[in-house]
Each structure stands twice: as C-alpha cells, then as structure tokens.
Amino acid sequence: MPFFTLTAFDKSGEKLLDEMFEAVNEEEAKKIGEQKLREHNCYDKTHRCTSSSGKLILFHR
Template identity: 60%
Template structure:
C-alpha cells in the first residue's frame, strides 16, 4: 500500500481537509479521494490529491 495526500481549500486559502490515506495504486487512490471529498461535501471546493511520487491525481479549482 502507498500513502496518498488529499487537501481541500476555501477560496481564501483556509484548509478544509489535509489528510493522508492508503491505497494500492493511483486508480484506487483517485476513487478513494473522490469518495472522501463527496462524503465531506467538498467536490466543488478547490482540492487536490497527490501520489507519493508527487503525481497529481485529482485537481479542481
């Protein structure tokens, strides 16, 4: 398992979510990131999910 990072922000830069989670691969991490954002009603907020190597998996402004 790899550790991925999910962050979400308000327009003023305030962090709403800043957490790490585990996934087997990038595809699973992308799905898990979307699920976490959906559960927290943050899909429309600025967010990103990155892989351990720094690859951007999700991004929304």
C-alpha cells in the same frame, strides 16, 4: 501500499481537508479521494490529491 494526500481549500485559502490515506494504485486513490471529498462536502471546492512521490492524481480548481 503507497500513501496519498488529499487536500481541499476554501476560496479564502483556508484548508478544509488535509488527509492521508493508502491505496493499491492511482486509480483506486482517485476513487477514494473523490469519496472522501463528497463525505466532507468538499467535492466542489478547490482540491488536489498527490502520491507520496509527488505525482498529481486528482485536481479541481
């Protein structure tokens, strides 16, 4: 199963969330990433989710 990295930042540049997780595919990774962002109150913060190959799956600025 591929690994994905989810990172969220505050406006100051402080890293609020930096977490790796596994997902079957990119679609599932996007859903898991959005769920984790909501759980950590980071959904409205700048965030990104990338695959282990470096592909950008989810991004918000």
